[in-house]
Amino acid sequence: MRRELRRAERGGPSMSPGRRRAARRESVAGYGFLVPWLIGFLGLTLGPMLYSLYLAFTKYNLFKDPEWVGFDNFVRMFTDDPQYLQSVQITLIYVLVGTPIKLAAALGIAMLLNYRNKGSGFFRSSFYAPSLIGASVSVAIVWRAMFSTDGPVDNSLSLFGIELGGWVGNVALVVPMMILLAVWQFGAPMVIFLAGLKQIPQELYEAAEVDGAGPVRKFRSVTIPMLSSVIFFNLLLELINAFQIFASAYIISNGSGGPAGMTNYYTVYLYKRGFADLQMGYASAMAWVLVIVVAIIAFILFKTSTRWVHYAGENR
Template sequence: MTITKEAAAGQPTRAGAGGPSKGAGRPKTPALKPGRRRANRRENVAGYTFLLPWLIGFLGLTLGPMIYSLYLSFTKYNLFADPKFVGFDNYVRMFTEDPQFLQSVQITLVYVLVGTPVKLAAALGIAMLLNYRNRGTGFFRSSFYAPSLIGASVSVAIVWRAMFSSNGPVDSSLSLFGINIGGWVGNVSLVIPMMILLAVWQFGAPMVIFLAGLKQIPRELYEAAEVDGAGPVRKFHSVTIPMLSSVIFFNLLLETINAFQVFASAYIISNGSGGPAGMTNFYTLYLYKRGFADGQMGYAAAMAWVLVIVVAIIAFILFRTSKSWVHYAGENK
C-alpha cells in the first residue's frame, strides 16, 4: 500500500484540499424521540383547545358583527325590511344634509379636548400628593379610586342629575352666596361643563396608573437635580414629566378613546333627548337615537364606522408624535 508524501507529512490530499466538507463542525439537532413528539403534540392540542372558545367568541361576537355592520353602512335598513344597497349615500348625507350630526361631532370634540386633559391633570396632581408616605395614604387612595368604579353607572348619573337640578344641593349652596343659576341640567351654557365635571370626577383609574409610574422613578434623579439647584417646578419638568412620559401617553390614549364613547351619563341626564338645545347630544347618543329610535340602522352603522376611523386616526397621530416626547428606560436617542 503506497502512501503519498503529502499524506505522510500530514498535508491534505487533493480530495480534502478544499477544506472540511459541508456540515462538518455543525452541531446536529438531535431527533426528538417518539414519546417527546407525542408530548409536544398533546401540548399544542391543549393550547389550541383552550384558545378555541376565545377564537369562536372573537369571530362570532366581534369580527363577524363588525364586518356585517360595515356592509349595513352602505345600505338603507330599518330592521323590518331587507337591506337595500345605497352605496355611499349614508356617508354623503351625514356630512352634507344632517346638521344634528355636525353638532354632535362638535359637542363631542369639545368634551374630549377639554375633559381629557383636565381629567389627566387632576389624576396626576392627586397621584403626586398620594406618592408621599403619610398616615392614611391607603385610605385616601381607595377613596379617590372609588368614583371610577361607579362613575359611569346609571345610578350615579341619576344622582348627578338630581344634584345639579334647579332645586338640587349645588344650586342651593350657590344661592347662599347670591349665585342663582336655576339648574345646570337645563342651562345651555353650563350643561357641558357639568358633563366634563362628571368625567373628571372619575379620575381614579388614571390616578392609580400615574401613582404606579411615580413609584418607579429613581430617587437619585431628584437628588441629582437638587444638587444642581433645581426647585420643585424644575424637578417636575425635568425629571417627573420625562420619566413619566410613557405612562402619560398610555393614559392619554386610553382616556381619549373612552371620552369619545360617552353615552350613559348623557342619556340619563338628558332623558335621552340630548337637550337642552342638543348640547348633550353626544356622538354615541345621536348614533343610538338614529339607529334604535328612528330605525335607521344603515345610517347608524355608517356613523359607527366614521367613529372607528376617527379614533383610529387619532391613535395613529398619538403614536407617531409620541416618538418626540415619550421616553422609555434604556432607550438611546
C-alpha cells in the first residue's frame, strides 16, 4: 500500500484516477490533523526558544526594549557572579550524588519485587505513588515541616541522643535533605527496572548457578549486562530531571535559596534573576547554558553507551 501511495504521489500508473484522488485526500487529511500540533510547536515551543536565544545576547528587564550586549551575559556568569558559580556547584552535587543513589534504590526495590508475587501489585503502586506527588507543593511543605527544628525527624533522632537541630536551616544538612527527597521519588525508574528484570530469561541464572555463581556473581554477570539498556535509559532521564529541580527547592527555602545559598539550585537562581530581579536577558543566557550542558551530557552518554550497553540479539 505504501508503494502504491508513493507511486500515486509521483503520478504512477499503478492506481486508477479515483484511487489516486482518494490517496491524495487521505494525505491532505493527515497533514490537516498535524496542523494543530505544528501551530503549538511553532508558537509555544520553537518560537519562544528562538526568542529566548535572542534575549540571551541582550539586556532586557521586561519593561524596556531589549538592548543588544553580545556575549556580556555569558562572560558575567563565569567571571563576575559568584552566586551563579555556587548554584552550579550545588546543582552538580545534587545531580552527581542524588542520581546514583536514586537509581540504586530503584533497582534494589525492583529486584525485591521481582521475586515477590503475593501482593506485588499493592507494593508496586505504593512505591510508585511518591513519584506522582513528589514534585507537588504540598509534599515540599510537608517535607520542610518534617525536617524543621523540633520536627518529627529532629525529635526522632533526639531519642537516640543525636542532636542535629533542624535540617532546613542547617548548611551542612539541607543538601542531604534535598537528596533524600529525590531518592524518595524512585518509583518511576523502579517500574522501568522491574519491567526490564521481567524480560531476563531465567535460563541465564540457571546456567550461572550450574557454573557455581553466587548471588553477587549472578548480579554482576547476568543482571547488570542484561539490564544495561534499561540502566542507560533511566540514567539519561534521571540526569535530565535532576538538573531541572525547582519546585521542592523553592518551596522549602521560601524562594530565598537559603541557608547560605545551599538550596539556590540552578533553576531556582535562574528564576530569581529573571522574575525577581527582572534580568530576563541574563536568565535567558543561563537557560541556554543549561540546555547546552544537558545536550553535551546526553551526547557523551550516547557515545559511551556502545561500550557498556547490551541489546538483545546484538552481536559484538
